[in-house]
Amino acid sequence: MEIQALYPVVLIRVLTSSKSTGRSTEIVHLSEILSNPSISKDLLSPYSRNQDGCFQGIFASGDHLLQNLILVREHLYPLEIQFSIGIGEVKTPINSVMATQIEGKSIDNAIYGLSRAPKSGNYLIMHGFSKTLERLMNPSMELLWSSTRNWNLNRLKILNYKLQGYSETKISQLLQISERAIYKNIADAKLGHWKDLILAVEENISRVLKPYQ
Numbered sequence: 001m002e003i004q005a006l007y008p009v010v011l012i013r014v015l016t017s018s019k020s021t022g023r024s025t026e027i028v029h030l031s032e033i034l035s036n037p038s039i040s041k042d043l044l045s046p047y048s049r050n051q052d053g054c055f056q057g058i059f060a061s062g063d064h065l066l067q068n069l070i071l072v073r074e075h076l077y078p079l080e081i082q083f084s085i086g087i088g089e090v091k092t093p094i095n096s097v098m099a100t101q102i103e104g105k106s107i108d109n110a111i112y113g114l115s116r117a118p119k120s121g122n123y124l125i126m127h128g129f130s131k132t133l134e135r136l137m138n139p140s141m142e143l144l145w146s147s148t149r150n151w152n153l154n155r156l157k158i159l160n161y162k163l164q165g166y167s168e169t170k171i172s173q174l175l176q177i178s179e180r181a182i183y184k185n186i187a188d189a190k191l192g193h194w195k196d197l198i199l200a201v202e203e204n205i206s207r208v209l210k211p212y213q
Contacts (some may be wrong), residue, residue, distance in 0.1 A: 045099040086110025087128025090096025
């Protein structure tokens with residue numbers, strides 16, 4: 001019996017800002033940001049807006065999955081963003097240019113996860129793995145996401161730069177703030193621990209998916 005390939009599919013819902021100048025303008029702006037090469041390069045099928053007004057994309061594995069979502073958070077700051085990761089098969093042909101159409105258990109699981117999101121606030125959940133694995137990984141991701149809700153933009157940038165391997169000295173130059181401030185942010189928010197947790201969760205996702213790819 002042929003093994004069905006499993007993929008992580010991400011659904012992104014951006015909550016409408018009360019200060020928005022116009023829904024259509026905001027959608028164009030979001031589409032431009034999500035098609036930025038720094039974001040789209042991580043995906044097997046880059047983000048595209050679906051008929052429900054959410055953005056959807058397909059990853060090949062867990063590699064750079066959470067890192068990508070945190071980068072999206074940075075680029076869309078200060079908007080509230082809700083993410084749902086669905087694991088499962090993709091029945092439609094995978095479009096390497098844009099994820100215009102996705103069918104299969106992966107998108108069904110992502111839709112289910114997003115249906116459980118609160119009406120407001122940043123949110124992240126994953127659905128489609130075994131219940132045992134989800135009980136291990138979802139609390140870790142929720143803890144990470146809840147801890148970042150009140151972060152300022154610089155702190156998100158510092159975490160992203162650390163995930164990309166930049167030194168504190170280089171980050172200081174890029175953000176044009178003192179190296180002491182960089183170290184203080186890292187210590188206060190325990191960014192080193194968050195970096196390790198993000199990489200560990202991504203590695204676990206890839207390890208579980210590997211036999212199905």
